[in-house]
Amino acid sequence: MSERLKRIENYNFWNGNVPELGFQRIAYTDKVFSYVGNRLVKVLIGQRRVGKSYLLRQIAHRLIQSGVLPQNILYINKEFTAFDFLSDSRSLEELFLLYKSELKPVGKVYLLLDEIQNIDGWEHFVNSYSQDFTSEYEIFVTGSNSEMLSGELASLLSGRYVEFLVLPFGFTEYAELKKQTISKETYLKYLNEGGLPELFYLPGGDIQFNYISAVKDTILLRDIVQRYNIKDAKLLEDIFTYLVNNTSQLLSISNIVSYFASKNRKTNYETVSSYIGYIENAFLIHKAERYQIQGKETISGTAKYYMNDLSYQNLYPGFSSGAGYMLENAVYLELLRNGYKVYVGNLKNKDKEVDFVALRGNRVIYLQCAYLLSDEKTIEREYSALMEIKDNYEKVVVTLDDYSFPQREGIIHAQAWKLHEIL
Template sequence: MFYNIMDSRYLIEALEKWNFWHQDIETGIRRTKYLKEALRLIKVPEIIAYVGVRRCGKSVLCYQILENLIQSGVPRENTLFVNFEDPVFSESLSLSELQEIFNTYLEFKNPKGRIYLFLDEVQKVEDWERFVLALYDSRQLVKIFVTGSNSKLLQDRISTLLSGRYLTQKIFPLDFKEFLEFKKIDIVKISAKARIYHYLREYLQFGGFPRVVLEKEIIIKNSLLQEYYNSIIEKDVILRNNLKNKTEVKDLALYLMSNIGSLVSTYNLAKKIGIAHQNVIHYLNFFEEALLIERISKYDVNVKKQIYNPDKVFVVDTGLSHIAGFSFSENIGHYLENLVFNEYKARGKRIYYWKNSAEIDLVIKEGLRVKELVNICYSLRNRAVLDREIRALEEAGAHFQKAVKRLVFWEKSEEVEAPKEIKMISIDILSISDLSLS
């Protein structure tokens, strides 16, 4: 049901504040890599689905697309943006209510020609995909964009009803290069390595959520991160899945936030936290669906063996680990590994880990072969640590002979070098250069 809406006049007034019909709306700093692709996809007929954790910038991207359309000559009344997180709407809307919203827009705005429809956080509408399918198949002049903060609802259900009619684009929090752009820092003009590492520390600790990055006051940064973390747990996990035992969910989430980059098994988690094993399995799936965490498996040519080995867990944004109480200074190595994982993930890589007598932090696979072996280490000042990392890469390299071997580090002694076949990469270079991940 609608809240606070008595007839179509009130509905259109509620929509006014989210649309460009009679006003310009602040569209924030451009995220060029996403906006460029978005403007290309305007020309294709398929439905565009943007999927990403809440507050990562999906709505702002939609506004930037809308602004670009209007600047290119599209009449303002030919655009409709519906924010389903507006308190004017109830927690769950029906298919008929979504149809009513669209019909009311048509009645009051009477657009002529192609319409650009944006449905923000669409998973809050029951059977929304049926509305979108009907609109798409009617061959009306409507270009449809949807966004959502739940991977399952925007993948499983879309693929069932909208097969062949949609394209999915994943949106992530800012990477380090974007972080610098948002802060208006020209990396070319930063001559001192220490200054780059100052910003890297800030990025690792507070993450890449756009609003958090732009905030200067640490106390407000922390408040924003706490709000985001609570909203993901409360709304996208507990409320979405109608979970009764909030304490179990929060305890497991807290444990995962404090163990990023670590190996975890569902059985061990159940024992440590005192939760039924089946509940652990369900909660982990719900965390992934909410895009809070990502699990990677041990690489093995035998898929069954992959299933029975523990997973490695990473968080979508390290700021969430920080706000959950995971000490930054004591665990910077884990934060560093999470950063590198996110860099690869944002580029659409298939990622595993590998463990034999030695361990490889990240195994990057393309097609049927392993392309890269990546170990991440905070400090290589100790020769014994360097030797350990080299041995691990060499051992894994014997199994995956064509794979590029990389050793990513934060700091090292000037005299420390690795064999030529191992590429040593400083984290600042990895984080700002697309070439390093080519």
């Protein structure tokens, strides 16, 4: 075997080798496998360190279990130094041709390309082999920036790909990993600790804090500062801090500019808007736009921002949003995890907002989130906005109450730790 193939052999499944697979995320692999067997490029996107590489290896292992020969699978991960010789599409193609020459796979070849955005010109390689009608190839790629499918690749593939957003562990995964029951007590721990995969294998305290901080710093530096040639890295981090500390709050770019002006920080609308966009592209933050329920259209101006993982709250000692806002953030992520497009609901001519309008195919769910339905005034506040909506779509109030409330005018009450059962 050539020197280059020897360097990457341990990362592949050849000769009975099984690289580390990690916690099995069946919901994700099931979703991906529903698209296996065609030329569509399968694209897994998401923040660094949320487990995309493990998922890609789980997909490879599942292919082998379904009858694919190990030598018909080539796994490449640009995060590992063994693959440093891959710098552009030409070196990628040279490796691929070398692999085919030496391993001589017969039939369909499966290409699994991890953190593909680190290879210059990868778009042309993927486009060429995914559409090569002279041979059978099926391609899976991962990346840590949402822009990887914008621009040239989107034009090249023009709809010949399917995208999967990979998020940190959800509550049910958290409970399974922690060997805890599905309960309020476990859910409150989840709200505090978050779901970054590596956190489950680290002791608590400073070690976990340092890990979360390192993940955040790596993303800001490698995926934003270096990628976009950011001139004011301190402002970038301060904007991220501001968004974390104001998660679940309606914000506008103008408000944020005014906030920094009040702190004698020089900036402008365009810079703040761009920096927030970069933070979104790196999946540290998600933006939920306002949605006019009666008109079925989005509203520009203000929006809410949610953390990609709840653990980021622990980086800032002054964090004071509380469990209610963390609950709202967790519900938002759970909706994303279940494939919904999520908006902040607005009732026209009413001074009322609905926390979420969740859309998936023909299904529409309106959701309100509250810490506790502690008294009649709180119940009236949380239910009244949903009662104003006159259509017949599902309406849900999600809380941390110990007891489940009966339906009220068709509105379901869901305890947060059981929300997955109805999504």
